[in-house]
Amino acid sequence: MMPVEGTIAIKEEVKPLRITKRRLYVGQTLYNRNCAICHGLDGSGDSLPVRRGLTKSDPLYEKELPNLYDVITNGVGKMPAFKRKLTPNERQMVVAYVEALRLSRRFPMEKLDERDKEKVK
């Protein structure tokens, strides 16, 4: 990615992380701690800061977000950067969790087996 004019690109080594169930849970915890305050636990964008006037972002599950990692790293608009707050691995786990939020929204009920249907009731 090209650095924004007037800023210095910080070279960061990002090794692609294999996403396991445990890492997805870590991603969830990190999301709940760092992102939910503005984006809501479900990614809908409904939150107290938004109700108090912060720009509302689109729901995080509506579309694919190919630049999600960069958005988390560098921030966008009123959203703060997480470059210093989260390590590259942690950011990748958050990306995986947001991805899971999106995919779970689109999973049709009728594809679940009976036991799982009970669980989501």
Ligand code: HEC
């Ligand atoms: C202080 C509030 C705040 C926090 C914390 C925050 N965001 Fe945001 N986020 C925003 C705002 C406001 C926007 C809309 C920015 C704009 O368009 O001006 C945004 C935009 C985004 C977008 C772009 C959405 C799109 O439609 O392209 C993504 C993705 C995103 N945030 C993910 C995250 C993730 C993941 C975290 C946690 C690591 C996070 N945000 C933490 C406020 C926040």
